[in-house]
Amino acid sequence: MENGEKRFRSLSALLMIALLGVGAWALSLRAERDQLALAVGTRYQQAFQFLLDGVDNMEANLAKVAVASGPGDQIPLLTEIWRDAGMAQTSIGQLPLPVGRMMRTSTFLAQAGDYAYSLVRQIARGTVPDDEARRQLAELSQEAGKLASELHGVFERAQADGPSGWMELQRAAARGLTASVGGALGDGLGRVETHLEEVPTLTYDGPFSDHITERKPRGLSGDEVSEAEAEAIVRRFLPAADREGYRVEVTDRVQGRIPGYHVAVRREGEAGAVYTLDVARQGGAVVWMNSSRRVEENRLDREAMREKAEAFARERMEDTDLVAVDSIGSQGRTTFTLVPKVDGVLIYPDMIKVTVAADNGEILQYDAQSYLMNHTERKLEKPELEEEEARRRLPPDFEPRGEGRLALIPTEGLREVLTYEYRGTVDETEFIIFVNASSGQIEEILQVVPTSEGEVAR
Amino acid sequence: MQTVPLRGGTPRRWVPTGILTLVLLAVLAAAAPAALAQRPTLYWGSRGQQVRVLQWRLQEWGYYRGPIDGIFGNSTSQAVRRFQARNGLRVDGIVGPATWSALGLGWRAQAQRAATPVAARSDDLTLLARLIEAEGQGEPYEGMVAIAAVVLNRVKSPKFPNTIAGVIFQPHAFESVTNGLIWRRTPSALAWQAARDALNGWDPTYGSLFFWNPSKPVSAWIWSRPVVRQVGAHVFAL
Numbered sequence: 261m262e263n264g265e266k267r268f269r270s271l272s273a274l275l276m277i278a279l280l281g282v283g284a285w286a287l288s289l290r291a292e293r294d295q296l297a298l299a300v301g302t303r304y305q306q307a308f309q310f311l312l313d314g315v316d317n318m319e320a321n322l323a324k325v326a327v328a329s330g331p332g333d334q335i336p337l338l339t340e341i342w343r344d345a346g347m348a349q350t351s352i353g354q355l356p357l358p359v360g361r362m363m364r365t366s367t368f369l370a371q372a373g374d375y376a377y378s379l380v381r382q383i384a385r386g387t388v389p390d391d392e393a394r395r396q397l398a399e400l401s402q403e404a405g406k407l408a409s410e411l412h413g414v415f416e417r418a419q420a421d422g423p424s425g426w427m428e429l430q431r432a433a434a435r436g437l438t439a440s441v442g443g444a445l446g447d448g449l450g451r452v453e454t455h456l457e458e459v460p461t462l463t464y465d466g467p468f469s470d471h472i473t474e475r476k477p478r479g480l481s482g483d484e485v486s487e488a489e490a491e492a493i494v495r496r497f498l499p500a501a502d503r504e505g506y507r508v509e510v511t512d513r514v515q516g517r518i519p520g521y522h523v524a525v526r527r528e529g530e531a532g533a534v535y536t537l538d539v540a541r542q543g544g545a546v547v548w549m550n551s552s553r554r555v556e557e558n559r560l561d562r563e564a565m566r567e568k569a570e571a572f573a574r575e576r577m578e579d580t581d582l583v584a585v586d587s588i589g590s591q592g593r594t595t596f597t598l599v600p601k602v603d604g605v606l607i608y609p610d611m612i613k614v615t616v617a618a619d620n621g622e623i624l625q626y627d628a629q630s631y632l633m634n635h636t637e638r639k640l641e642k643p644e645l646e647e648e649e650a651r652r653r654l655p656p657d658f659e660p661r662g663e664g665r666l667a668l669i670p671t672e673g674l675r676e677v678l679t680y681e682y683r684g685t686v687d688e689t690e691f692i693i694f695v696n697a698s699s700g701q702i703e704e705i706l707q708v709v710p711t712s713e714g715e716v717a718r
Numbered sequence: 719m720q721t722v723p724l725r726g727g728t729p730r731r732w733v734p735t736g737i738l739t740l741v742l743l744a745v746l747a748a749a750a751p752a753a754l755a756q757r758p759t760l761y762w763g764s765r766g767q768q769v770r771v772l773q774w775r776l777q778e779w780g781y782y783r784g785p786i787d788g789i790f791g792n793s794t795s796q797a798v799r800r801f802q803a804r805n806g807l808r809v810d811g812i813v814g815p816a817t818w819s820a821l822g823l824g825w826r827a828q829a830q831r832a833a834t835p836v837a838a839r840s841d842d843l844t845l846l847a848r849l850i851e852a853e854g855q856g857e858p859y860e861g862m863v864a865i866a867a868v869v870l871n872r873v874k875s876p877k878f879p880n881t882i883a884g885v886i887f888q889p890h891a892f893e894s895v896t897n898g899l900i901w902r903r904t905p906s907a908l909a910w911q912a913a914r915d916a917l918n919g920w921d922p923t924y925g926s927l928f929f930w931n932p933s934k935p936v937s938a939w940i941w942s943r944p945v946v947r948q949v950g951a952h953v954f955a956l
Contacts, residue, residue, distance in 0.1 A: 353879030356889040359928070360939055363877035370876030433890050468876040516924035516946035516956065536860060538922070548920065552859035554907065588918065591911050595918050613919060627920050652786070656771035656823070 301423025304430070307354040312415055314348025315408045318372065322401035325376075326394060331383045338376040338383075345373025355449075356430035362449060364456045365407065367468075372400050374466040378673070381465075385701060396462065403456070410455055414448035421445065465673030472674055477518050479610075479635030482543030490521040490539040497546050498525065498535065499572060499623040506534065514538055518547055518632060540632065546576075549626040555592025557619040562587060562594060562714075568621045569596040569614040576626075582612070588714040592618040595625070602640065606667040609634035609676060640668070643678055643697035650680040653700040654693060660684035669694055669703065679703050692717055757823065760813040764790040772813060775821050776801060842882045846913035847905035849886055852894035854909070861950035862909060864923045866916030868954065871925050878927070923947070926954040 318341050325337040349369040352362050375396070379389055389397075418425055421444065429445045461470040485493070487510040494508050505528065512522035518540050525535040538547040560568075566584050573582050582598040583606065589595065595615045600607045615625035643650075647664050654660060664680030671677060679694040690708035695701070706717040758768055769788045776782035782797035795811045802809045805820045818824050846866045854862040872878035872885040879885050887895060894900040905913075923929075928943055929952045930936045943955035 349876075350879060350884065353884050353888045358937075359890060366878065367876040370880070374876070430889065434896060467874070473876070512947065514924070514947045515944065516926070518924055522947070548922065550860060550920075550922075552908070552911075554911075590914060591907065593911070625915070625920070629921060629924075630919070652774070656774050657767075659767050 297427050298423055300430075301426045304354070304356055304426035305418065305423055307351045308415070308418060308426075311348045311351040311355075312408070312411050314344040314346075314351065314369070315404055315411060317344040318348065318369075319401060319404040319408050322372075322397055322404055326398050326401065331388070334389070335380055335383055338380045341376040342373045342380065345369045345376070349373070356426060356433055357446075357449065358433040361433075362453055364453050368403065368407065368456055370468045371462050371470075372404065374468040375400070375462055375464050378464045378466040406455060407452065410452040414445065414452065417444045417448050465671060465675055467672045469673055475517070475633065475674075477633045479632040480518065480540055480542045480545065484541055485539070485544035487521060489544060490523060490541075493539055493544045493546065494523045494525065494537055497537070497549065497576065500534075518629070520547060545628065545632055546626065547629055547632060549623075551622075551624045553617070553622075553624065555617045555619050555624075558592055560616075560618050560621055562589070565589075565594050565616040565618065565621060566596055568616050568623065570598065572623045572626070573598050573612060573614055577612075585611075586715065586717065588716065589618070590713045593624055594618060594714075600631075602638075604666055605640055605678070606665065606681070607638070608667060609670045609674075634670075638668075638676075641678065641698075643680070645680075645695075645697055645700055647680060650695045650697060650700060651682070653695050653702065654682060654684075655686075655702075657686050658682070658684050658691060658693060659686070660693075664695065666697065667694065671703070677703055683708075690715075756815065756825065757818050759815075760790055762790055762795055762811065769794070771823065772798075772821070775823060779821075843910075843913050843917060844905075845882060845886055846916065847909045848900050848903070849892060849894065850909040850912050851903045851905040852900040853892060854912075857950040857952065859908065859912060860922045861952060862912035863915050863920055864926070864949050864952070864954055865929065866913050867921040867923045868926055868929055870916055871921065871923070871927055875927055922949065923954040926956055928956075929954045 321337045321341045321344070325334055325341070328334045328337055346369075349366055352366045352369070355362070379393060383389065421428075425445050432446060463469050463471050490510055491508045495503055495506070498506065500506070507526045507528055509524055509526070510521045511524045514520045514522055518538075519542070520538050520540045523537045523539055524533040525537070526533050534553075535549055535551050537549045539545070540547055566587065570582060570584055574580075577600075581601045583601050584596045585599050585606070585608075587594055587596045593615050595613055597611050597613055599611045610631045612631050613625070613627040614623060616622070617624050643666060650664055651660065660682040661684050664682045667679050667681040668676050669679055669681075678697040680697055682693045682695065684691060684693070692706040692708060694703045694705075696703050708715050708717050710716075757771075758764075760769055760772060766788055769790045770786055772790075773782055773784070773786045773788070773794060776794070776797045777786065779801075781801045782794065784791075784793040784797075798813055798817070799809050799811050801807075801821070802811075802817060807817055807820060813821075815824065846869060849869065850862045850865050854865050857865075869882060869885050873880055873882055879888055886892060890896060892900070924946050926946050928940060930940055931951050932948075932953050933951070940955075945953055945955045947954055
């Protein structure tokens, strides 16, 4: 009897100890989890505060730049606006928001910074901002002010909740793609967005300008083609010698900036497509073609492949003189960039890309999207500078190899400028320098770096 | 040809604590000449690119009217002497460090060879290939390229962060990043190829910024985006 009681006691003591152990373990797990949540939430809080700081500084500097009198005052202020806008925009990308949230705020920041940067470039080249620029800066300053005060409202909220508020927002956002997230923070940030709804459009020479985001293709011409016509176009386009043996079929339609047909090319009796293509509905141009065949062997050298690429493209664009300007290759596939030459000028915006297989020289890919977006009948102006004059504007340590060639290049804002293109070296490093053919200013400097895949200009 | 412009950055914090600054300055001073090279001393009879640089600057500053031919002859020598006389230098017609320096060409930039080969620095390519592998399971090849194309379109869009890592690691932007799948799969050869095709500029999505699987529950908001096309199991939209 006594023995049994003893056993019972020791058993329950053991159980107690085990229970305590489990309890302590659970507590430590929880403490660990809380600590992680605190660390993550604090990072979110930091990102939000960076956003706030960035917008505050932007507002102040935008106001100052409106009263600044000369380039000496304007350039430092505009540069700071560019940097602060970048910091604020980067911070938005770190907040735990649902997809699609704060895109308008992000756009505003990117454009304001980009605009300030475009003015810096302009001033550095000797053009003082005009009244229109001043008006736009004043308007941006006002918008930044409104944005700042909205964000400060959210900040009060974020201070009250601390990191846990951000974790709540993260959990809500992680549950799904819903844009309407509860929680005070989510609501507050949602309001910030709606208040930015009427931001005016900004057009200037930069990559985020509205004229670029809303771009339409310039290279489409002709009447609408039917499905049957698209199939006939594809059959004529195919690189294969036995093109009559394939089954060509429109399988889908494509909307967007180049509406078109999606076409699959199959061998009789096979399910997988050998080639897939997109054909523009207007005019029936092939936008791209792809064969994803894996290439196992490298039998051809780059020169031989270049000839194949040029021959293929020339056959399909008969009245265009195409020049291969660079190539990059790996995994048995080499992609060539081909640029049309019109009246002795390389038209870079109108480039097409052709990929060649290294085993049998087959054409694997063709991509004319850039051509179709940019091509138009241009009136090319005569260069104001002679080649010799342009050469004199090159940096002194740059040794050009041979004469400059005329090239039309796109700026960041997709303006097109006529330049002389020089390839050469500083010591042993390769550079490509584009000199504006009328002002003599250097438009772009690219460093050419050799890689295992080919030369890369960056 | 087009490179993604680098935006943003963190403000530099300068801590003017005595010793630290001194040490830093000393290190900088010692390090500077390593990246720069001194120009050779030039005199009558010298030839080459450095003579061309000299003539170029003398012409720009109005001391020299002859041709920029890279030959240090009589007219170049005259110009150098005129320049030296006007700038309080010893008038000897020899272009040494002092004269180069007065010409504003004391040091010349020596382009550095990249420390690591560029192919090894393909961090963006690796990240894209991983994302394709994780998000594009069972998708046709264009569908794989399309996923990477959406990332690159976001980088170019003001609505999203402007680096590849910024876009891919944006909270809740990609399911495979949220659930960690992106770290558990090794990219296949096809995923690498698709990542390369996207970086080479192929965009089968025509500028799309979103993609989703229509058979899974998604918000009504995302369906309000203008759809461009469907590839495999994914819908792509602007």
